[in-house]
Amino acid sequence: MFKHILIPTDGSILSEKAVDTALRLAAEMHARATLLTVTEPFQFSGSWPEIGADEYAAYAERRGRERLASGTALARTLGVSCGPLVVEHEAPYAAIIDAAGSLGCDLIAMASHGRRGLSAVVLGSETQKVLTHSRIPVLVLR
Template sequence: MTVFKHILIPTDGSALSERAVDEAVHLAAEMQARATVLTVTEPFHISGSWPEVSVDEHADWAQQRGQERVASGAGLARTLGVPCEPLIVEHEEPYAAIIDAARSLGCDLIAMASHGRRGLSAVVLGSETQKVLTHSRIPVLVLR
């Protein structure tokens, strides 16, 4: 039986993603593995002729939103005695940030929700999970 030692657990803050985080942290506890709970925030973009918020305001908002997304998983990990680091990354392509983080942190498993989008947006934009599955050389556990 393969035992994983470091699990990357991406979250987008959706209800489906939060359930997957819960399951993945419990899996890490059972395997006595470390965990990293990751969220990816969007970089600052200027829209129209003048930005609605400043770069600093966006950075503060993104950091706060990221902390909210990783807080429950990191808290559960603490409760279960799982060594866990929260990680907030800014990137245009969430799937690429997930794969890059897994590779750079030496993770041997990515455990994530089946998808974050539904309906037409999932068809047009594609599932980040599908992109991770397509491009990752690290095993991916998809949770529903």
């Protein structure tokens, strides 16, 4: 049914559970997958005077790859063709939707952190934003 699944992760425990489930789904469907994590752009802050934009970019890329390592290993174990992707963007939901479009993904499978009440209103939800703006199906995992 699905041929290419985009699996975004922020490295949280809930997100890693969703990665596991989505990769197992990809294996069952004989689909390929792309694991995605989004890093924040460099912003100069008085608390980080000793680090520049290039050093930050290298650090963010390294941390992003580390965040994707366990999923990449699981994909290999399951026999799923899977590539890791680290993207820098100020709006994670937009990066997820952009990546899905540019890679030709036909499904986005991601976790929902399940915030409720005031915290959901104040913090918002990247998953909710993806659901609202995506033109392709989104599978929400808990």
